[in-house]
Amino acid sequence: MKKPPLLLFSFVIIYLVFLYAPVMLLPIFAFNDSSIIAFPLSGFTADWFVGLLSENTLHRALKNSLIIAITAAVISTCFGILTARAMARHNFLGKRPSFGLIMAPLFLPEIIIGVALLIVLIQLGISLNIWTVILGHILICTPFSVSILYSAFNNMDKSIEEASLDLGETRFGTFRRVIFPLVKPGVIASLLICFTISLDEFVIAFFLTGVEPTLPVYIWAQLRFPSKLPSIMALGFILLLLSLILLAIFEYYRRRSETLIGKQPS
Amino acid sequence: MSINTTVFMSSIIRKINASLAGWRLIGTPFLFGFLLLVAPLFLMIALSFWTQDYLDLDRTPSLNNYRDIFSHPVYVMLIKRSVIISLIVTVTTVLLAFPMAYYISFYGGRYKAIWLFLITIPFWTSYLLRIFLWKIILGYNGVVNSGLQSLNLIEEPLSFILYNANAVVIALAHAWAPFAILPIFVALERIDRSMLEAAKDLGDTAIRSFIRVTLPLAMPGIVSAALIVFIPTIGDYVTPKLVGGKDGLMVANMIQVQFSKANNAPLGAALAITSLLTVLLISLGFLFFNRRYLRKQSS
Numbered sequence: 001m002k003k004p005p006l007l008l009f010s011f012v013i014i015y016l017v018f019l020y021a022p023v024m025l026l027p028i029f030a031f032n033d034s035s036i037i038a039f040p041l042s043g044f045t046a047d048w049f050v051g052l053l054s055e056n057t058l059h060r061a062l063k064n065s066l067i068i069a070i071t072a073a074v075i076s077t078c079f080g081i082l083t084a085r086a087m088a089r090h091n092f093l094g095k096r097p098s099f100g101l102i103m104a105p106l107f108l109p110e111i112i113i114g115v116a117l118l119i120v121l122i123q124l125g126i127s128l129n130i131w132t133v134i135l136g137h138i139l140i141c142t143p144f145s146v147s148i149l150y151s152a153f154n155n156m157d158k159s160i161e162e163a164s165l166d167l168g169e170t171r172f173g174t175f176r177r178v179i180f181p182l183v184k185p186g187v188i189a190s191l192l193i194c195f196t197i198s199l200d201e202f203v204i205a206f207f208l209t210g211v212e213p214t215l216p217v218y219i220w221a222q223l224r225f226p227s228k229l230p231s232i233m234a235l236g237f238i239l240l241l242l243s244l245i246l247l248a249i250f251e252y253y254r255r256r257s258e259t260l261i262g263k264q265p266s
Numbered sequence: 267m268s269i270n271t272t273v274f275m276s277s278i279i280r281k282i283n284a285s286l287a288g289w290r291l292i293g294t295p296f297l298f299g300f301l302l303l304v305a306p307l308f309l310m311i312a313l314s315f316w317t318q319d320y321l322d323l324d325r326t327p328s329l330n331n332y333r334d335i336f337s338h339p340v341y342v343m344l345i346k347r348s349v350i351i352s353l354i355v356t357v358t359t360v361l362l363a364f365p366m367a368y369y370i371s372f373y374g375g376r377y378k379a380i381w382l383f384l385i386t387i388p389f390w391t392s393y394l395l396r397i398f399l400w401k402i403i404l405g406y407n408g409v410v411n412s413g414l415q416s417l418n419l420i421e422e423p424l425s426f427i428l429y430n431a432n433a434v435v436i437a438l439a440h441a442w443a444p445f446a447i448l449p450i451f452v453a454l455e456r457i458d459r460s461m462l463e464a465a466k467d468l469g470d471t472a473i474r475s476f477i478r479v480t481l482p483l484a485m486p487g488i489v490s491a492a493l494i495v496f497i498p499t500i501g502d503y504v505t506p507k508l509v510g511g512k513d514g515l516m517v518a519n520m521i522q523v524q525f526s527k528a529n530n531a532p533l534g535a536a537l538a539i540t541s542l543l544t545v546l547l548i549s550l551g552f553l554f555f556n557r558r559y560l561r562k563q564s565s
Contacts, residue, residue, distance in 0.1 A: 004373040012369045015362060019443055022399035023388040038407045079295035092288025098296045109501025111518045115538050116306035119313055139302050142295060200392055203503050219394050236395040243390035
């Protein structure tokens with residue numbers, strides 16, 4: 001391997017410090033024994049974590065967020081499977097425009113999506129609740145699911161399916177017993193990514209949630225009260241660990257997916 | 267019926283069948299997207315031509331909202347400021363991301379995947395908290411100020427780094443970093459290394475071959491990085507609200523106010539449409555100039 005120029009290498013190190021600066025503060029202040037978030041630090045405590053156990057609003061927000069994230073992940077992944085399969089295996093009229101429409105939320109500012117949905121719901125007289133948030137989250141998660149699953153469906157050897165059909169398996173049976181096992185790691189990766197995106201999404205939830213807060217909406221409300229900040233840091237630290245665990249599982253299944261469809265894992 | 271027409275008919279039928287098979291799959295997600303994205307956007311356009319009359323909605327079409335936007339300096343100023351902040355964020359993010367992507371692609375060796383992983387880890391923290399933590403870093407007794415003070419570099423805490431547009435730029439350049447690094451990295455990976463060797467063998471200096479070979483070939487990645495950062499940041503709500511102070515507020519904050527406190531949804535819709543069109547126009551202009559640049563490079 002060539003040695004990088006010193007200037008480039010120093011830049012990379014400084015840039016990494018910049019990228020990690022905010023995250024590094026999270027554990028520091030989550031365990032800091034002071035209700036003021038500032039330096040110098042005063043001592044070690046785990047009280048902020050214990051305090052989270054008795055926050056009833058937090059528990060409700062967490063429950064709402066879990067319901068929303070699981071539902072949105074499952075439905076977006078179903079949409080992702082349908083779209084990826086259609087794009088990889090079929091040629092049909094209006095293929096490109098319909099694909100563009102499904103991927104469009106990726107290229108729109110979230111506030112536009114939130115506002116547009118809010119207008120429709122108000123005009124239709126539908127009251128806001130966690131289901132309206134789910135609708136919004138399906139919309140923004142589906143493109144991610146499609147991009148994960150498209151390569152899984154596209155790289156799959158077509159002759160395997162044909163063999164299954166020729167040997168007398170029905171279309172549904174072929175999907176269940178041949179195609180699905182091959183794309184399963186991709187499906188799990190998609191579920192995890194959609195779950196994580198939905199769990200962290202704030203703007204759309206902020207617009208579309210009624211009286212029931214989601215986790216980010218709860219955090220947003222707490223940020224106004226300086227006395228609540230250390231426990232929010234503790235909560236943030238737990239969420240970070242949770243995301244990292246999910247990310248590790250995601251990476252494992254993504255690699256499995258690439259091995260199963262016969263690609264060298266990258 | 268002649269054989270030709272039969273063949274023709276059967277090919278049409280086959281095409282229709284293939285279309286049906288495709289649509290049976292994509293139909294549901296398409297319908298969902300249509301009902302929850304296209305229809306709402308059209309309703310938003312319609313709403314922007316209606317007028318809020320205290321509690322009632324006046325549905326006679328008019329240009330009043332747009333006239334309001336362009337006659338009140340505050341709206342024009344907010345849109346202008348959002349565009350300028352987004353442009354600065356885009357340029358900063360891409361400029362910082364490029365050397366990082368270049369390093370991983372050219373010097374990453376066996377550890378490319380680990381480098382990419384290393385870059386994405388910080389971004390699995392809640393978005394809200396990441397932006398909020400910048401407040402702690404840049405604040406009056408924040409990390410930067412207390413650090414500089416303890417080093418005796420400054421006497422008074424710096425105040426120009428929080429609650430203004432600078433803070434918004436720093437926080438956003440951080441938040442969108444991986445979205446800029448990844449597409450540039452992918453473009454750099456696609457460059458055929460033998461072309462760089464050819465340039466070197468033919469006597470180009472390192473800088474010249476960078477400008478004449480690497481940069482034009484990396485351009486598609488740079489363009490997608492720029493658009494991926496530019497389009498969403500213009501509508502960012504959280505960052506200006508948390509670290510922007512009064513002088514760093516952007517158009518999304520005003521849109522939210524119109525839909526809540528000000529109770530003027532039509533004006534909010536008109537603001538949203540105006541910003542969306544502005545983004546679209548700038549992005550198209552950018553793509554146009556990029557195409558001219560690439561054509562000039564290849565000729």
